[in-house]
Amino acid sequence: MRSALRSVLRTPFYSCVVAILLAIGIGANALIFTAVDVLLLRPLAVSHPEQLVRLGIVRSSTHNSYDHAYVYARVLRERAHSFSDVIASSSSEVAMAAGGQVEDITANAVSGNYFSALGLRAALGRLLTPADEDREAPTAVLSYGFWKQSFAGRDVLGTVIRLRGVPFTVAGVLQPGFIDLDLENRPDVWVPITAVKTWTGRPDTRLVPAALFLRLRPGVSRSQAAREVAALHPEMVAEEYAGQPAAPGRVEVEKNLRPVLDDAQRGISTLRAQFSQAVRAIMGGVGALFLLVCANIAGLMLARAEARRREIAIRLSLGASRADIAARVLGEALLLSIVGAAGGLLMARWCSPWLLHYLPARRPLGISLDPDLRVALVAGLMGAVAAALTSLLPAIHAFHTDLGGMLGRTAGRPSRPRLGRVLVALQVSLATMLMTGGFALVRTLDALRAQDPGFRRQNLVVMTVYPQMAGVKLDRVPRIFDEIVRRAQQLPQVEDVSLAQRPLMRGVGFKSTAGLVGHRATFAETLNVSLNGVSLDHFANMGMRIVKGRGFLPSDNRGAPRPVVVSESFARVFFPNIDPIGQFFGLGGNGTVMRADEQVVGVVNDSKYRGMREIPPPTIYSLIDDDSYFAGMVLHVRVRGAAPGAIGELTSMLRGIGPGLAPTDVATMEQEIDTSLWQERLLAALSSIFAAVAAGLSALGLFGVLAYSVSRRTRELGIRMAIGATIWRIVRMVGRDAAAAVLPGLFFGLCGYAFCSRAMTALLWGVKPADAISLAGAALGVIAVSLLAAFIPAARAAAIQPADALREE
Numbered sequence: 001m002r003s004a005l006r007s008v009l010r011t012p013f014y015s016c017v018v019a020i021l022l023a024i025g026i027g028a029n030a031l032i033f034t035a036v037d038v039l040l041l042r043p044l045a046v047s048h049p050e051q052l053v054r055l056g057i058v059r060s061s062t063h064n065s066y067d068h069a070y071v072y073a074r075v076l077r078e079r080a081h082s083f084s085d086v087i088a089s090s091s092s093e094v095a096m097a098a099g100g101q102v103e104d105i106t107a108n109a110v111s112g113n114y115f116s117a118l119g120l121r122a123a124l125g126r127l128l129t130p131a132d133e134d135r136e137a138p139t140a141v142l143s144y145g146f147w148k149q150s151f152a153g154r155d156v157l158g159t160v161i162r163l164r165g166v167p168f169t170v171a172g173v174l175q176p177g178f179i180d181l182d183l184e185n186r187p188d189v190w191v192p193i194t195a196v197k198t199w200t201g202r203p204d205t206r207l208v209p210a211a212l213f214l215r216l217r218p219g220v221s222r223s224q225a226a227r228e229v230a231a232l233h234p235e236m237v238a239e240e241y242a243g244q245p246a247a248p249g250r251v252e253v254e255k256n257l258r259p260v261l262d263d264a265q266r267g268i269s270t271l272r273a274q275f276s277q278a279v280r281a282i283m284g285g286v287g288a289l290f291l292l293v294c295a296n297i298a299g300l301m302l303a304r305a306e307a308r309r310r311e312i313a314i315r316l317s318l319g320a321s322r323a324d325i326a327a328r329v330l331g332e333a334l335l336l337s338i339v340g341a342a343g344g345l346l347m348a349r350w351c352s353p354w355l356l357h358y359l360p361a362r363r364p365l366g367i368s369l370d371p372d373l374r375v376a377l378v379a380g381l382m383g384a385v386a387a388a389l390t391s392l393l394p395a396i397h398a399f400h401t402d403l404g405g406m407l408g409r410t411a412g413r414p415s416r417p418r419l420g421r422v423l424v425a426l427q428v429s430l431a432t433m434l435m436t437g438g439f440a441l442v443r444t445l446d447a448l449r450a451q452d453p454g455f456r457r458q459n460l461v462v463m464t465v466y467p468q469m470a471g472v473k474l475d476r477v478p479r480i481f482d483e484i485v486r487r488a489q490q491l492p493q494v495e496d497v498s499l500a501q502r503p504l505m506r507g508v509g510f511k512s513t514a515g516l517v518g519h520r521a522t523f524a525e526t527l528n529v530s531l532n533g534v535s536l537d538h539f540a541n542m543g544m545r546i547v548k549g550r551g552f553l554p555s556d557n558r559g560a561p562r563p564v565v566v567s568e569s570f571a572r573v574f575f576p577n578i579d580p581i582g583q584f585f586g587l588g589g590n591g592t593v594m595r596a597d598e599q600v601v602g603v604v605n606d607s608k609y610r611g612m613r614e615i616p617p618p619t620i621y622s623l624i625d626d627d628s629y630f631a632g633m634v635l636h637v638r639v640r641g642a643a644p645g646a647i648g649e650l651t652s653m654l655r656g657i658g659p660g661l662a663p664t665d666v667a668t669m670e671q672e673i674d675t676s677l678w679q680e681r682l683l684a685a686l687s688s689i690f691a692a693v694a695a696g697l698s699a700l701g702l703f704g705v706l707a708y709s710v711s712r713r714t715r716e717l718g719i720r721m722a723i724g725a726t727i728w729r730i731v732r733m734v735g736r737d738a739a740a741a742v743l744p745g746l747f748f749g750l751c752g753y754a755f756c757s758r759a760m761t762a763l764l765w766g767v768k769p770a771d772a773i774s775l776a777g778a779a780l781g782v783i784a785v786s787l788l789a790a791f792i793p794a795a796r797a798a799a800i801q802p803a804d805a806l807r808e809e
Helices: 002-010 012-041 071-079 114-118 130-134 144-151 194-200 222-241 250-255 271-307 309-317 322-357 373-399 403-407 418-450 474-489 538-542 568-574 643-657 669-676 678-712 714-722 727-763 772-798 802-808
Strands: 052-060 063-065 083-098 101-110 122-125 139-142 160-163 166-174 189-192 209-216 258-263 460-465 494-500 510-516 529-534 546-549 562-567 584-588 598-604 619-623 633-639 663-668
Touching: 002 012, 002 322, 012 271, 012 322, 012 373, 012 678, 052 222, 071 083, 071 209, 071 222, 083 114, 083 194, 101 194, 122 144, 139 144, 144 166, 160 189, 166 189, 166 194, 189 194, 209 222, 222 250, 222 258, 271 322, 271 373, 271 418, 271 678, 271 727, 309 322, 322 373, 418 678, 418 727, 418 772, 460 643, 460 669, 474 494, 474 633, 474 643, 494 538, 494 643, 510 568, 538 633, 562 568, 568 598, 568 619, 633 643, 643 663, 663 669, 669 678, 678 714, 678 727, 678 772, 714 727, 714 802, 727 772
Parallel strands: 101 189, 139 166, 529 619, 562 598
Antiparallel strands: 052 063, 052 209, 052 258, 083 101, 083 160, 083 209, 122 166, 139 189, 160 166, 460 633, 460 663, 494 529, 494 633, 510 529, 510 584, 546 598, 562 619, 584 598
């Protein structure tokens, strides 16, 4: 190893090039594996995370709901025997006033046993306890990061902060390391779940919606616990609807739904399913890049071994065994791999904020892509694999060395670089696969961005406003929104303003089950339509067309049946052969007999709802009235000129209405669309980078083989030119050598992509897996970089002077 270290230090340029190449290959894999580890593999930083499950209710074949009335938790604590703890958590945005300043933060309202059940400790003071919930104590616990950021790490115990206008006393600061059970949430403060009762004016906390997490008792399996929860589910529903009027048959429908227990040891994440779809393609890309790097380094080490063949011959003649020579080569590769693996880990850490930037975040995520020990072990393993792969060919070369030839008169005769050409062909084939996939994914992103979403997305600012976040009582919310719309319309940069209950392009939205009058809904039809409530002029503001009937009138929010506007796809599905205007239908759930509760007064054009990949769903639009205002409504503002100026005016206007009233999730509709395409943007960016690096590496490999070949054939080329070979003949010789490596690699690369393209089908949109433009673009790209790589060796060969070449011997 000392001898290998001396050899590495004697050739610093070569060693740096190899280490940098390894850092690129290992770093790309470490970066992606870090994301895989955080989103798919890493358990929560809590006590015994393997015991945690989350309660869900199967609403349809494609949808589970996870928000439940808090009374469910009480029933399970009192009557279930499979769980040692049942905890609840409800996240919301609040305005915090402290020290004369107001800022928008995220608060988690949790059950009193939340921290003790998870085995968490305080970094300062104490955490919430069941006694805080029982006493409805106005107590708060700060997250470690929020404490450091907003309070500069000073002693805050006993400090009073106002959340939604209600005073809370800071009791402690949570230990670092734990963020939340929801990987995409980053709460700044935790309060007892009874705070929701204070904020909303509810009589009690029975119906507060919350996510429920349960800790299994030792020895109890998830299937056993699920059976017990299923047996208790009717009792939970009965407790939820006790003392309140319910729609006919609603209670029985709810009782017949099936509860499920999902594994929660790695936390919950809406990004996980989307990332899982893309991870195979991403890991395939970084794996191909790693193999390409190894092939490139193997070519460099093979050329170096060929250049050192006289040294090897002398060592062999002095008694060194061929195994000693191979071990020396392996030692050099191991040293360089250690440096490359360390560089790769640094690269993964530096690039993690860039990768995190692509994840859909309208507020700070709870995810942190920091490599841990598991990632370091993977990087070390990849370094060892790289050392073995890159040293294999030079070691074989040493074992098959002709000692007599190397020291005799034939020592100066060059060997044909067949193995080098094979390595170049491998690099070209991998680069071709990565470039073809990159072209297809970039074209997918362009196709998704270019399609018509069904509404006018230019000059549209979208923001969510939660009046209750500033302490506004629920009964005053409608008047606050009326005031917001009135004042916004008076701003000079604003053309029009409208409200909607749900935003577009967020991957979520309301659903219900619709059917013709008298029809009994089945489980297969559950959640077959989308819903949204909108204000009077919303369609005009969004640039949507009423294709039949009329839009909403002020009188439509009174009386029954309720007037609704439906989308074209809804009319096609439910009224295929008749005029939908004036037709009746009903909404309900599985098993509900539909009544004439809704009447169609208009048909609006189809539009995207949850994302740009979505086929426009059958959608029902209702008019917002005083009873249908939500705690948070989405403001759609059509602006003139630059959006940032209008956003500043709107923010100032909101603060003028009331202290702490501020917008959240502020963006233009173009930005919302781009955010909804986070997976496609991430894949396009990564595949483009991989393709560019692969093209550069394959060009470097080809250049190295050709340059080495020209240098070893200097005498031959000089003789050819001395007996009459023209410059163009010499250039064609170099070109044939390049083509002998590039063309087979290009062919096998295209075939390899065709073989692997099925795995990409789910990731493409508007582009076929065997897309002719992508295949042609990749082929032309490979040929172009190959020509550039071959230019310098060809020019050097053409510039050889016969006399100098013969004198060199």
